[in-house]
Amino acid sequence: MNAIEATGLKKVFRGKKMQRVEALKEVTFSLSKGEVFGFLGPNGAGKSTTIKVLTGQIRASSGEAFLWGQPVSHPSSRQNLGYLPENPSFPDTLTASDYLRFVGKVFSLPQGELQGKITSVLSRLELDTTMKRPIRGFSKGMVQRLGLAQALLADPDLLILDEPMSGLDPLGRALVKDLISELRQKGKTIFFSTHITADVEQVCDRVGIIVGGRLQCVEPVEELLQEGLSGYRIYYRKDGTMCELPAAREDFPREMETLLSQGIEVDRVEPQRRDLETFFLETVERARYEN
Amino acid sequence: MVHTLFVARLTLNALGRDRVLHTLLGVSLVLLCLVPAFSLFSMRQVQELAVTLVLSCHALLLIFLAIFLGSSTLWRDLERRHTSLILGLPLSRSHYLLGRFFGVGLFLLLFSLCYALLAVIAVSVSATFYEADRPVIWMNLLAALGGDLLKAWLLAAVAFLFSTFSTSLFLPLFGTLAIYSAGSASQEVYEYLNSDFSSQISAGVRWLAEIFYWILPNLTLFDLKTQAVYSLPLDIPALIYPFIYGFVYTSLVLWGAEFFLSRRDLV
Ligand SMILES: Nc1ncnc2c1ncn2[C@@H]1O[C@H](COP(=O)(O)OP(=O)(O)OP(=O)(O)O)[C@@H](O)[C@H]1O
Numbered sequence: 001m002n003a004i005e006a007t008g009l010k011k012v013f014r015g016k017k018m019q020r021v022e023a024l025k026e027v028t029f030s031l032s033k034g035e036v037f038g039f040l041g042p043n044g045a046g047k048s049t050t051i052k053v054l055t056g057q058i059r060a061s062s063g064e065a066f067l068w069g070q071p072v073s074h075p076s077s078r079q080n081l082g083y084l085p086e087n088p089s090f091p092d093t094l095t096a097s098d099y100l101r102f103v104g105k106v107f108s109l110p111q112g113e114l115q116g117k118i119t120s121v122l123s124r125l126e127l128d129t130t131m132k133r134p135i136r137g138f139s140k141g142m143v144q145r146l147g148l149a150q151a152l153l154a155d156p157d158l159l160i161l162d163e164p165m166s167g168l169d170p171l172g173r174a175l176v177k178d179l180i181s182e183l184r185q186k187g188k189t190i191f192f193s194t195h196i197t198a199d200v201e202q203v204c205d206r207v208g209i210i211v212g213g214r215l216q217c218v219e220p221v222e223e224l225l226q227e228g229l230s231g232y233r234i235y236y237r238k239d240g241t242m243c244e245l246p247a248a249r250e251d252f253p254r255e256m257e258t259l260l261s262q263g264i265e266v267d268r269v270e271p272q273r274r275d276l277e278t279f280f281l282e283t284v285e286r287a288r289y290e291n
Numbered sequence: 292m293v294h295t296l297f298v299a300r301l302t303l304n305a306l307g308r309d310r311v312l313h314t315l316l317g318v319s320l321v322l323l324c325l326v327p328a329f330s331l332f333s334m335r336q337v338q339e340l341a342v343t344l345v346l347s348c349h350a351l352l353l354i355f356l357a358i359f360l361g362s363s364t365l366w367r368d369l370e371r372r373h374t375s376l377i378l379g380l381p382l383s384r385s386h387y388l389l390g391r392f393f394g395v396g397l398f399l400l401l402f403s404l405c406y407a408l409l410a411v412i413a414v415s416v417s418a419t420f421y422e423a424d425r426p427v428i429w430m431n432l433l434a435a436l437g438g439d440l441l442k443a444w445l446l447a448a449v450a451f452l453f454s455t456f457s458t459s460l461f462l463p464l465f466g467t468l469a470i471y472s473a474g475s476a477s478q479e480v481y482e483y484l485n486s487d488f489s490s491q492i493s494a495g496v497r498w499l500a501e502i503f504y505w506i507l508p509n510l511t512l513f514d515l516k517t518q519a520v521y522s523l524p525l526d527i528p529a530l531i532y533p534f535i536y537g538f539v540y541t542s543l544v545l546w547g548a549e550f551f552l553s554r555r556d557l558v
């Protein structure tokens with residue numbers, strides 16, 4: 001069973017004065033268990049709209065979507081889901097532990113384990129000291145961390161995170177990346193949206209790029225990086241000075257051989273690749289051109 | 292169904308920490324302390340005036356609370372996008388809506404109970420100043436307070452209904468206020484139209500008024516003040532009918548609210 005299954009999602013927002021905004025034109029993809037999927041797209045591409053459809057916040061104008069085989073219109077599709085909305089906002093007179101307690105109960109966590117889970121998830125996100133404080137007094141990054149905490153509390157197998165790194169400092173970003181890698185290791189399925197290609201490169205198995213409401217491509221990250229490999233740069237020492245030698249992909253073995261046969265000490269080799277960022281920019285460019 | 296209770300508890304928890312409500316509770320406490328003093332202004336009807344004051348204050352505060360909390364609870368959740376967190380949980384919209392409503396309803400009930408306790412003290416104190424013709428019938432006083440509570444629940448439900456399809460606070464707030472005014476007058480208008488004084492009024496208007504009479508809540512039903520003030524006997528049907536009416540009307544309104552909320556895009 002796929003963790004996420006979306007077919008032909010379309011969404012038209014109807015504003016005042018009969019304005020029509022086609023936020024999603026065609027989004028079809030699926031995510032199998034254990035995959036980490038990065039959802040890339042420029043501002044206004046439809047990332048959050050897709051996520052809102054998947055989590056039952058808004059209804060697709062057409063198409064259908066399932067989480068763990070259950071239609072997203074049904075609350076039980078979210079029984080095994082942790083969801084972090086974009087810029088989460090909490091009822092702010094409550095304390096972090098009040099709210100997490102509520103979340104735990106909705107997920108039917110056993111009463112006895114609840115407090116332990118709350119403490120551990122808050123400390124994982126480095127929020128332990130703020131447990132008893134009203135959320136009103138939280139900083140932006142703290143609210144974002146609490147958003148992650150509530151998504152992780154019930155230890156769900158699927159996580160849908162809308163820009164999990166937004167509003168976080170470099171420490172927080174590193175924390176979230178660690179967290180994602182850790183969850184991936186545990187076999188959790190993660191779907192997250194972002195603008196930052198480097199994040200995707202580091203933690204994702206596959207990447208989907210959405211532009212103008214249309215999913216342009218879904219590719220395995222590893223393959224993209226391999227395909228994008230244009231050549232290598234060889235650094236070696238000769239007479240005490242550092243030299244560098246660019247080598248095309250197909251020339252690389254021969255160049256190396258020559259150097260080594262001359263008894264030259266090779267210092268290091270760096271792959272030269274078109275990174276995900278370039279690929280992303282190219283995809284966006286192409287999509288915009290085609291429209 | 293347990294989900295409803297969790298949401299209700301969350302709601303109550305948040306309301307308990309609300310500063311505006313603390314202020315309001317303080318105000319009502321002061322008002323109640325003043326009742327015995329004010330009731331002395333009436334020379335002979337000290338007890339009757341005390342009961343009237345107590346009941347009027349209660350009705351006023353409760354209706355204010357019902358309209359204010361009813362309008363702002365859902366509206367705030369939708370406006371500040373608390374819903375995207377809460378409804379991102381495995382929680383159905385109808386359980387969420389009912390939970391929010393029960394939370395507000397429970398808060399009104401708790402308020403009413405505290406008020407009733409203090410009201411009994413205030414009236415007892417006033418009654419010692421001048422002996423009334425008839426002693427206070429406490430059941431009547433409680434019934435009258437209960438009537439106000441039923442009315443408040445109904446109005447809170449109406450405010451919830453308005454907030455499910457409105458994007459501004461304006462509609463739930465003033466819409467409910469309008470329903471409250473119309474609902475308080477509808478019985479009188481209906482009786483007037485069916486009396487001899489209104490023979491010249493056209494059939495069309497009469498027909499329209501009839502429709503409104505059946506659609507709008509009849510809030511006069513919940514008014515048991517006279518019996519409480521003058522310690523008149525109160526029969527059981529007089530209590531049961533408003534109770535059933537309030538229950539059915541409130542349920543229907545909530546059902547409507549659920550209908551709209553389940554179709555709304557939470558953006
Ligand atoms: N409620 C709404 N009414 C009208 N249009 C909307 C609404 N919500 C989103 N849109 C439009 O849908 C499109 C996609 O928006 P969405 O929020 O999904 O973008 P996004 O990819 O998440 O962007 P960002 O990176 O800025 O978060 C945008 O053009 C936006 O203007």
Ligand SMILES: [Mg+2]
Pocket residue numbers: 047048049086162
């Ligand atoms: Mg977004």
